[in-house]
Amino acid sequence: xxxxxxxxxxxxxxxxxxxxxxxxxxxxxxxxxxxxxxxxxxxxxxxxxxxxxxxxxxxxxxxxxxxxxxxxxxxxxxxxxxxxxxxxxxxxxxxxxxxxxxxxxxxxxxxxxxxxxxxxxxxxxxxxxxxxxxxxxxxxxxxxxxxxxxxxxxxxxxxxxxxxxxxxxxxxxxxxxxxxxxxxxxxxxxxxxxxxxxxxx
Amino acid sequence: xxxxxxxxxxxxxxxxxxxxxxxxxxxxxxxxxxxxxxxxxxxxxxxxxxxxxxxxxxxxxxxxxxxxxxxxxxxxxxxxxxxxxxxxxxxxxxxxxxxxxxxxxxxxxxxxxxxxxxxxxxxxxxxxxxxxxxxxxxxxxxxxxxxxxxxxxxxxxxxxxxxxxxxxxxxxxxxxxxxxxxxxxxxxxxxxxxxxxxxxx
Numbered sequence: 001x002x003x004x005x006x007x008x009x010x011x012x013x014x015x016x017x018x019x020x021x022x023x024x025x026x027x028x029x030x031x032x033x034x035x036x037x038x039x040x041x042x043x044x045x046x047x048x049x050x051x052x053x054x055x056x057x058x059x060x061x062x063x064x065x066x067x068x069x070x071x072x073x074x075x076x077x078x079x080x081x082x083x084x085x086x087x088x089x090x091x092x093x094x095x096x097x098x099x100x101x102x103x104x105x106x107x108x109x110x111x112x113x114x115x116x117x118x119x120x121x122x123x124x125x126x127x128x129x130x131x132x133x134x135x136x137x138x139x140x141x142x143x144x145x146x147x148x149x150x151x152x153x154x155x156x157x158x159x160x161x162x163x164x165x166x167x168x169x170x171x172x173x174x175x176x177x178x179x180x181x182x183x184x185x186x187x188x189x190x191x192x193x194x195x196x197x198x199x200x201x
Numbered sequence: 202x203x204x205x206x207x208x209x210x211x212x213x214x215x216x217x218x219x220x221x222x223x224x225x226x227x228x229x230x231x232x233x234x235x236x237x238x239x240x241x242x243x244x245x246x247x248x249x250x251x252x253x254x255x256x257x258x259x260x261x262x263x264x265x266x267x268x269x270x271x272x273x274x275x276x277x278x279x280x281x282x283x284x285x286x287x288x289x290x291x292x293x294x295x296x297x298x299x300x301x302x303x304x305x306x307x308x309x310x311x312x313x314x315x316x317x318x319x320x321x322x323x324x325x326x327x328x329x330x331x332x333x334x335x336x337x338x339x340x341x342x343x344x345x346x347x348x349x350x351x352x353x354x355x356x357x358x359x360x361x362x363x364x365x366x367x368x369x370x371x372x373x374x375x376x377x378x379x380x381x382x383x384x385x386x387x388x389x390x391x392x393x394x395x396x397x398x399x400x401x402x
Contacts, residue, residue, distance in 0.1 A: 140268035
């Protein structure tokens with residue numbers, strides 16, 4: 001959604017993204033493993049890693065899903081291919097690294113975007129704020145920014161830290177959304193609603 | 202160190218980095234706040250955020266240190282300026298976003314590097330492995346990669362997930378090191394040792 005809003009405004013040229021993905025993205029076993037390891041940490045007991053290859057509590061793992069033979073994870077390839085498909089930009093240059101973080105719910109993305117036309121941070125902020133379902137959460141002077149904890153339980157996508165790169169016209173962004181709602185259930189409901197509205201089902 | 206190894210081999214052109222920094226980077230108050238909030242989570246009690254602007258346990262914050270008027274954090278500016286100074290590359294193009302993660306010790310960096318000469322992942326791996334103080338931890342087929350938990354307590358810098366970007370000659374890397382040792386105390390000792398060796402003190 002964030003990329004679509006920027007694409008409409010200035011055309012996407014190139015995207016670099018590092019994701020910080022919550023354990024609920026791997027389903028119930030991920031959530032249960034983080035819970036069990038967190039309890040073990042507090043109890044001073046050793047951490048058992050069963051579902052993930054290493055403990056995820058108080059750690060981060062540069063692996064989401066499984067590795068392919070070329071060293072990319074299946075999640076990284078999905079990120080690139082699904083982004084191109086959904087945006088209908090089959091040639092979009094998306095460079096990506098996906099990381100699992102010890103967060104129960106809420107995926108975060110650290111994104112550097114290069115647009116075809118120069119886009120000022122203020123113009124980007126306006127375009128993002130006007131896009132249905134996006135909320136701009138961006139007031140550094142008051143320490144206001146998106147976090148997965150803020151996004152959890154909400155249907156909107158939060159975006160902040162919108163600023164120009166120091167050395168180029170590229171823009172930095174930090175995006176958080178509830179991966180169970182907007183990343184899955186809410187999105188399915190919204191697509192069904194739209195299909196009903198259009199008389200497609 | 203990782204950038205220096207790649208620079209010697211192929212010349213650095215451009216770097217994009219997202220950091221995932223541990224709470225010990227903010228000193229003892231950060232570690233104590235993560236500990237207290239983790240205990241509160243397990244006890245089912247509300248989380249009190251005193252040192253950081255929001256809870257850090259089971260969350261990530263796109264803020265290290267404090268925000269400047271231009272929307273960059275002081276840590277982000279240090280990352281760019283100190284990298285240029287240490288590498289003696291005053292014009293190096295470094296784009297950066299710094300994020301605090303609920304990890305006690307061990308900073309991680311998700312890095313996309315563009316080199317002046319094309320550098321194959323295998324050549325990069327060899328150059329990194331030959332650099333004193335760097336350990337290549339990179340065997341995706343066995344789920345072997347750097348993590349902050351693996352780096353904590355060690356003097357070496359761990360690097361893995363070394364692979365070519367899908368759409369360009371750029372290289373992806375994931376780097377972890379102990380921010381208290383290699384990021385501070387070990388480095389100070391190593392510099393003092395080097396000064397002694399050179400008769401500078």
